[in-house]
Amino acid sequence: MNNQTFLVEIGTEELPPKTLRSLAEAFADNFTNRLNKESIIHGKIHWFATPRRLALQVEKLGTDKRSYIIKKRGPTIQSAFDANGEPTPAAKGWAHSCGIRVDQADKLITNNGSWLTYCFKKIRPCVQILLPEIIEESLARIPMPKAMQWNESKIQFIRPIHNVILLLGDTLIETKILGIYSTRTTYGHRFMGIPYFSIPHADQYQKILFTLGKVQANYHTRKEFIRKEIHKSASIIGGVVILSEELLEEVTSLVEWPVVLTGRFKKTFLRIPNEALVQTMQSHQKYFPIYNKSGELLPYFIFVSNIESKDTEKIISGNEKVLHSRLTDAEFFFQKDRYHRLEHYLPHLKRVLFQKNLGTLYDKTQRVKKLAGWIAMQIGGNVNKAQRAGLLSKCDLMTKMVFEFTETQGFIGMHYARQDGESEEVAIALREQYQPRFSGDCLPSGEISCSLAIADKIDTIVGIFSVGLHPKNDKDPYALRRAALGILRIIIEKKLPLDLHLLIHETVRLYENQLINSKTIDDIIYFVLSRLRSWYHDQGHRNDTLQAVLARRPFKLVDLDLRINAITHFRSLKQAQDLSATNKRISNILSKTTDSLNTQVNKALLIEPEEIQLADQINNLYVILPLYYADSRYQEALMKIASLNKIINSFFNKVMVNSIDKELRVNRLTLLYKFQSLFIEIADISLLKDNSSIYEK
Incomplete structure (x- = not known):
């Protein structure tokens, strides 16, 4: 070869x-x-x-x-020949496509049927x-x-x-x-x-x-060389670089012969908010900022040149001059903005359209203000501070700094709010309102930040759904999927006592002039909750676990999370598969009966020891379980129910459910219904599949 x-x-x-x-x-x-x-x-x-x-x-x-065998399967033997044994048009057409006559074809006979077939050798060019x-x-x-x-x-x-x-x-x-x-x-x-x-x-x-x-063609070698030289250059001046992989990839793609150099800028520029400095260096110039070990920005930067020069000082000087010009512009914008307080920019939001059918950013701000206050009240936060954060939330969009450096929105609002003497919680909320920005991003830290972030996101989702512009297929121009997942993550991971159903209804109420019907509300709830599927799947939970819990429609997401974790733990128990099968068996029995069940089990009609024991245990659980449910101790509750596994198996082995005696039959069916109802407070476990099944995607 x-x-x-x-x-x-x-x-x-x-x-x-x-x-x-x-x-x-x-x-x-x-x-x-x-x-x-x-x-x-x-x-x-x-x-x-x-x-x-x-x-x-x-x-x-x-x-x-090389030669290889090609197998072509044709029509079934039954459809290949007519009643007289003559080839049908289908058989002739297939044979012609193979370049043979029908009588030259072979027959493939299996347990699943018989077909015409033809094998031939083909030589690859x-x-x-x-x-x-x-x-x-x-x-x-x-x-x-x-x-x-x-x-x-x-x-x-x-x-x-x-x-x-x-x-x-x-x-x-x-x-x-x-x-x-x-x-x-x-x-x-x-x-x-x-x-x-x-x-x-x-x-x-x-x-x-x-x-x-003088070309390093290997992308990986080039990238790792740049990474190593950047860290080396930073350490020489006693600094560190927080490498952005995205920027490192871009710089690697811009050069064929990387030469890593260090420049500096005036210390006076450090008075500008760091976010603006960093964006200028990274987004505009493809430079790497340098920090000290405490995380403070230093007046240095690292850049990657695409040429090996005899006079590196000249290249460094040229890059320093370019950066100086850009930072001078940033300093000018910063000083112009500070002629006014942040709230001064609020009326200017009336000139910016949020969405043509939903009004301006000023209109959105008024809704977000009220909604942030409502959310804060629900989760025990400061209502006044949440409303203040909502009012100021979009003001920095009208500043010259954000207009020039768009990625600093939120950060600039935080800096300006601090300089205006706003409370620290309000200032932090302005920065964190857009979090989480991407998968794995940090969540807002405090109650005010969480209130504002949720209010901003749910207002956008409800508004866009109301005008029929919700995501379709892979198109999501308003990033509503990301916003929905952000809301879910904030509520669940921060353990906020917030009811999703009430949240959406309150948001709808604030859209006073918009026509939002009950179907739209249902669509929004379904859309938001559907984001949970992939999120929980990534955490190792099965999709049918989520479906079983959602069947109970728990709109308090923290409670929903506790149920999902409880069911996942329950499925790890040896009794779980038996109980799930038993529950399905009960569902089948109850679905086929035409008898009307009683509201309670009649103790006088309990004859067999197994049904007496089962009834006693069920009655005990009906007394105990509400105490567990009140404290959301679902895992402990399921453990209590799981303890009935042997008893329910004995019941089915020894007791004839469909007795000829109608009174006995109805009483036993009622007993089974009571057993099944023990689970229904937590989840519909009849929706759980066999634990051996592969996770759905």
Whole structure:
């Protein structure tokens, strides 16, 4: 077998840095999948990505011609022949597609039926012929939000293509990929090394690019080098860097030959809120801010240059001047904003539309103010502070700082509120109102922050649902799914005594001029609660556990959480599966009876020892369990119910439920109903599936 290293490089103009890695990985995945589909033997596949190239290197690519058997199954024997034994049109059509006559087909006979079948050997074309097609298909399948067309051929790709290399060992595969003829030529760094040169062998790709072209093509090596040098540079000045992986990925995608340098800025700029400084450095300049060990920002920054210069001081000075200009602008905006108190910007919100059918941000602010106060009252927070936070919540959106540095919204509100002398709880709430912003993000800290965050999110959800713009399929322009999960996380993880049903009704009430009917309210409740499915699944709970609990419609989410944890623990017990099966058995028996049950079990009609014992135990539990339910001690309650497992099994083994005597039959059915009702206060366990089933997704 002839196995060789294969190389493909697609040289382009500068690729989008925020998606470079995903583009390269998609190219590699598509190529791998197609090789596997074609049963082409191969070793490890390495992907390379720089701002101006995507490349794959395949180890031990099998190049021998191979034959394989194709099996084609046709119509059933019954439908393949008519009553006279002649082939039907369906059989003839299938045979024609196989290139044979019907009498040349074989018959496949199994326990499930009989079919016409045909097997034939097919020889796969040599790999050199298949590779260009595989590459073009792999490139075409790369997700491209916006493709470019750069000549009259109408060929489109992420960026214009300048060169293509296809090497199988030391052999050039001469072909055309996306309109570009393949060669051995690749391009080095724009300003260092040799501008262009040939790759003699596929094995030498990475080494030659590095030595001749001053290009580190290995994305992972480049990224880890940058990471290491950043930490090293920070430690030299006694600082630390809190690395943003997103920024590190972007910077890695912007350079081919990384050189890590350190610059500084005036200490006076530290008077500006840190969030604005950090956003200027990270989002605008792709710089890494440096902190001291106490977490305070230092007047230094680290940046990654794409060139190795003899005069690094000149490069550092240039970057310092650029940052100085931007921070001077930020300082100006900050000073202009402070001519007024934060509340001064409240009337300006009347000029900003929240949603065309739902009024302005000023209207939303008035609703959020009232709702935050209502929530605070429900959870034992300070109503006045919650209302104050609601009133000021969107004011910073009208400041010059947030207009220029949009990611600082909330943070700027907090800083300005503090300078205005607002209470610390109100100031913190302004910053934390948008939390959690993403999966795994921190939750608001205090009661005022939680009240404001919930009020803001539920107001948006109710409003958008009321105008029929709720999420459809994968489209969620108002991020309502994230908002709903945020509400659930805050209430459950913070253990807030808040009733979801009452919360939504109160929010609806505040939309005084909006037409929101009961169906819309039900849709909102269903939408919010449906976010629990994936959240609880990620925590290891089964979906049928959630369904069993939701069947009881517990709108106090903390209570719902306690029930779910109790049911999950219950399912770990040996008795759980038996009790679940017993409960389903009881449900089947009760659903088939036409008898009207009694409200209570008649002790005088209890004859068998097993039914007497079961009735006594059930009566005891009806006295004890309400005390457990009152304290939400559901796990303990289920343990008490589980103790009846042997008794209920004995009952079914010894007692004839469907007795001929109607009085006895109805009394025993009533007894079973009473047993089943013990669970119903917590969950409908008839919805629980076998513990051995695979978790639903």
